[in-house]
Amino acid sequence: MDLHSIQTPSLVVDRTIVAANCEAMARRATRAGVSLRPHMKTGKAKEIAELATEGHSGAITVSTAAEAEFFAQRGFADITYAVSMSAQKLCRLAELQRGGATVTLITDSLEAVEAVEAEAVRLSSSHRVLIEIDTGGKRSGVDPESPLLLAIARAIDQSAVLELCGVLTHAGHSYHCTDIAAIVAVAEEERAGVVLASERLRHESFPCETVSAGSTPTAVHAASFEGLTEIRPGVYTLFDLDQVGIGSCVLADVAATVLCTVIGHNPSEGTAIVDAGGLALSKDVSAAEFMANAGYGLVSEIGGGPPIDGLFVTDVHQEHGIVADANGSPVLDAMPIGSKWRVLPNHVCMTAAAHQQFHVVERGGVDIVEVWDRSSGW
Amino acid sequence: MDLHSIQTPSLVVDRTIVAANCEAMARRATRAGVSLRPHMKTGKAKEIAELATEGHSGAITVSTAAEAEFFAQRGFADITYAVSMSAQKLCRLAELQRGGATVTLITDSLEAVEAVEAEAVRLSSSHRVLIEIDTGGKRSGVDPESPLLLAIARAIDQSAVLELCGVLTHAGHSYHCTDIAAIVAVAEEERAGVVLASERLRHESFPCETVSAGSTPTAVHAASFEGLTEIRPGVYTLFDLDQVGIGSCVLADVAATVLCTVIGHNPSEGTAIVDAGGLALSKDVSAAEFMANAGYGLVSEIGGGPPIDGLFVTDVHQEHGIVADANGSPVLDAMPIGSKWRVLPNHVCMTAAAHQQFHVVERGGVDIVEVWDRSSGW
Numbered sequence: 059m060d061l062h063s064i065q066t067p068s069l070v071v072d073r074t075i076v077a078a079n080c081e082a083m084a085r086r087a088t089r090a091g092v093s094l095r096p097h098m099k100t101g102k103a104k105e106i107a108e109l110a111t112e113g114h115s116g117a118i119t120v121s122t123a124a125e126a127e128f129f130a131q132r133g134f135a136d137i138t139y140a141v142s143m144s145a146q147k148l149c150r151l152a153e154l155q156r157g158g159a160t161v162t163l164i165t166d167s168l169e170a171v172e173a174v175e176a177e178a179v180r181l182s183s184s185h186r187v188l189i190e191i192d193t194g195g196k197r198s199g200v201d202p203e204s205p206l207l208l209a210i211a212r213a214i215d216q217s218a219v220l221e222l223c224g225v226l227t228h229a230g231h232s233y234h235c236t237d238i239a240a241i242v243a244v245a246e247e248e249r250a251g252v253v254l255a256s257e258r259l260r261h262e263s264f265p266c267e268t269v270s271a272g273s274t275p276t277a278v279h280a281a282s283f284e285g286l287t288e289i290r291p292g293v294y295t296l297f298d299l300d301q302v303g304i305g306s307c308v309l310a311d312v313a314a315t316v317l318c319t320v321i322g323h324n325p326s327e328g329t330a331i332v333d334a335g336g337l338a339l340s341k342d343v344s345a346a347e348f349m350a351n352a353g354y355g356l357v358s359e360i361g362g363g364p365p366i367d368g369l370f371v372t373d374v375h376q377e378h379g380i381v382a383d384a385n386g387s388p389v390l391d392a393m394p395i396g397s398k399w400r401v402l403p404n405h406v407c408m409t410a411a412a413h414q415q416f417h418v419v420e421r422g423g424v425d426i427v428e429v430w431d432r433s434s435g436w
Numbered sequence: 437m438d439l440h441s442i443q444t445p446s447l448v449v450d451r452t453i454v455a456a457n458c459e460a461m462a463r464r465a466t467r468a469g470v471s472l473r474p475h476m477k478t479g480k481a482k483e484i485a486e487l488a489t490e491g492h493s494g495a496i497t498v499s500t501a502a503e504a505e506f507f508a509q510r511g512f513a514d515i516t517y518a519v520s521m522s523a524q525k526l527c528r529l530a531e532l533q534r535g536g537a538t539v540t541l542i543t544d545s546l547e548a549v550e551a552v553e554a555e556a557v558r559l560s561s562s563h564r565v566l567i568e569i570d571t572g573g574k575r576s577g578v579d580p581e582s583p584l585l586l587a588i589a590r591a592i593d594q595s596a597v598l599e600l601c602g603v604l605t606h607a608g609h610s611y612h613c614t615d616i617a618a619i620v621a622v623a624e625e626e627r628a629g630v631v632l633a634s635e636r637l638r639h640e641s642f643p644c645e646t647v648s649a650g651s652t653p654t655a656v657h658a659a660s661f662e663g664l665t666e667i668r669p670g671v672y673t674l675f676d677l678d679q680v681g682i683g684s685c686v687l688a689d690v691a692a693t694v695l696c697t698v699i700g701h702n703p704s705e706g707t708a709i710v711d712a713g714g715l716a717l718s719k720d721v722s723a724a725e726f727m728a729n730a731g732y733g734l735v736s737e738i739g740g741g742p743p744i745d746g747l748f749v750t751d752v753h754q755e756h757g758i759v760a761d762a763n764g765s766p767v768l769d770a771m772p773i774g775s776k777w778r779v780l781p782n783h784v785c786m787t788a789a790a791h792q793q794f795h796v797v798e799r800g801g802v803d804i805v806e807v808w809d810r811s812s813g814w
Contacts, residue, residue, distance in 0.1 A: 142699040321520040
């Protein structure tokens with residue numbers, strides 16, 4: 059089987075690039091003296107988790123209970139579920155813990171602590187908990203300087219079924235930095251904020267073994283990791299156009315693409331129609347913040363390699379993608395009907411989620427050497 | 437089981453509303469004297485296809501080979517696959533035909549006809565084919581006045597393995613009309629264009645049994661269906677905010693919503709965080725073309741009903757949705773942590789695609805009376 063013969067649209071990943079991305083991040087973590095707990099919300103495949111944890115503890119991060127189940131069933135026993143815990147999902151995580159895994163929870167409110175504690179009592183389970191800290195992303199998390207931080211710590215620490223293990227933050231606003239200096243500043247804000255929270259906990263004699271931070275941009279560009287115990291980047295395993303735009307990587311680091319087939323031509327517009335539309339590519343256009351004419355993705359040859367200058371998916375319908383040349387030249391001759399192409403995605407976490415499997419190639423080849431199953435749903 | 441007890445995020449559908457939407461469109465088709473071939477790219481569930489074809493022929497439209505397989509396996513034997521056919525997918529459709537279904541293909545180029553014909557010969561299969569007509573959408577299809585129309589008709593008609601059955605169009609540009617008069621005009625452009633194509637074919641003595649048109653907006657608002665034999669709307673089965681904005685329906689017709697749970701509060705922003713983010717809701721923001729503050733969806737009570745004035749999903753991360761009040765008032769008191777809500781989607785075709793199942797309620801209730809499986813992937 060090779061890329062010429064498989065049905066499209068299909069998700070393709072180059073294992074060589076994933077391995078290099080994983081190795082680079084692992085080296086960075088080692089140099090910084092922090093543990094790497096890769097976030098599997100991007101890859102959602104056992105094989106990517108294996109590459110990302112090679113030579114390490116095997117600790118991972120997940121974003122859904124379904125991912126926790128998927129990875130626990132595949133031998134990953136140290137999992138941080140890095141989305142605010144809701145009591146209703148606890149039964150599924152308690153079940154995983156009965157099977158031998160440890161699933162560490164996060165929270166940022168007294169209400170959630172109370173509800174999770176009551177549910178843990180009901181389930182006769184006990185859970186490790188990190189307090190989520192807001193270090194400027196303004197999405198979720200406790201202000202590191204607030205009295206609430208200590209109140210939550212106290213509530214967890216006093217519980218017989220919850221164990222306070224530290225603090226965690228995610229500087230999601232690093233995704234909107236427009237230059238490296240800004241990322242460095244956000245990374246420092248992220249580090250300083252979560253370390254401050256850890257110091258306040260320790261000053262009050264609360265346990266704080268874990269001080270966890272990290273998005274891909276801040277993990278790549280941070281000047282200091284002092285006081286952190288671990289980082290949790292995820293999108294670096296595959297990278298995408300958005301991360302190229304932010305400056306976390308270069309185009310050659312983009313590991314996952316959507317294979318598509320030209321199914322039609324629009325002679326009056328000079329455009330080609332491919333069978334990867336809004337469902338196969340997602341409607342995420344995050345790279346537009348950083349680059350002109352990224353559209354719904356850039357287009358490269360079936361064998362991968364750099365995107366072809368000017369070619370991009372200018373519009374999507376549910377199952378149709380429209381490929382145009384940014385210079386306005388017709389693409390019909392270059393893209394005959396039946397020919398296959400690879401689309402580099404804007405935001406690979408969103409794009410990959412529509413696909414059940416990765417078709418795996420290596421070293422820029424077209425032979426499919428493996429198929430990797432992905433977790434999906436919730 | 438009821439909506440209070442299921443895991444979130446989950447896709448919920450009110451069967452009563454689906455049935456009413458289906459009945460209204462069936463009545464409209466009957467009044468207009470055209471067949472209804474509902475497009476299953478929206479519902480992707482056997483039970484929705486059953487409601488949409490009740491009292492009719494059972495003919496449906498699909499957008500992927502996976503949908504064709506899903507519905508053929510569930511007894512739907514008359515399927516139009518309304519995306520330009522590519523030769524590579526033919527083997528799967530030929531297999532369905534060997535099982536007793538008929539899958540009608542569409543094409544808009546001589547190159548595709550040649551490739552599909554060669555593949556049909558190789559597979560020893562034969563296929564019904566419609567020619568796709570561009571009636572102003574400028575996505576795909578042949579200009580109804582072009583010489584190419586007759587050239588394609590001739591190529592199909594001369595083939596021993598392809599059977600020319602007529603013409604088909606989709607006025608996708610009706611989705612961007614800003615008032616009803618504009619939809620009426622697009623509907624007439626759609627009708628007149630595809631009918632012109634049919635007349636040109638018949639004038640040259642080509643067979644043209646089918647004259648197929650229709651999007652949901654044009655099916656709802658067309659002044660005339662003269663010369664058409666069938667319509668193929670799809671999103672009307674479920675409706676969504678985009679269709680409310682276009683004027684195809686009212687809010688009470690929106691049948692599918694995403695059930696979510698409040699997992700956190702952001703006191704400084706006055707926002708609530710729910711566990712339906714960019715994956716569960718999709719990143720489609722099409723309703724923004726028609727209404728302010730639709731964001732990634734409007735929010736209603738767990739029991740459904742009209743959206744709560746001002747409440748909307750203002751931003752999404754992968755697994756986080758941020759709910760705010762358009763008036764700027766804090767939502768924290770109204771939306772306690774652990775409470776459940778339903779989000780009305782922008783574009784239900786995109787939103788539903790992330791979910792494997794519908795949780796079915798009826799008459800605005802919260803009891804889950806059935807679970808419907810959905811087709812997914814390609």
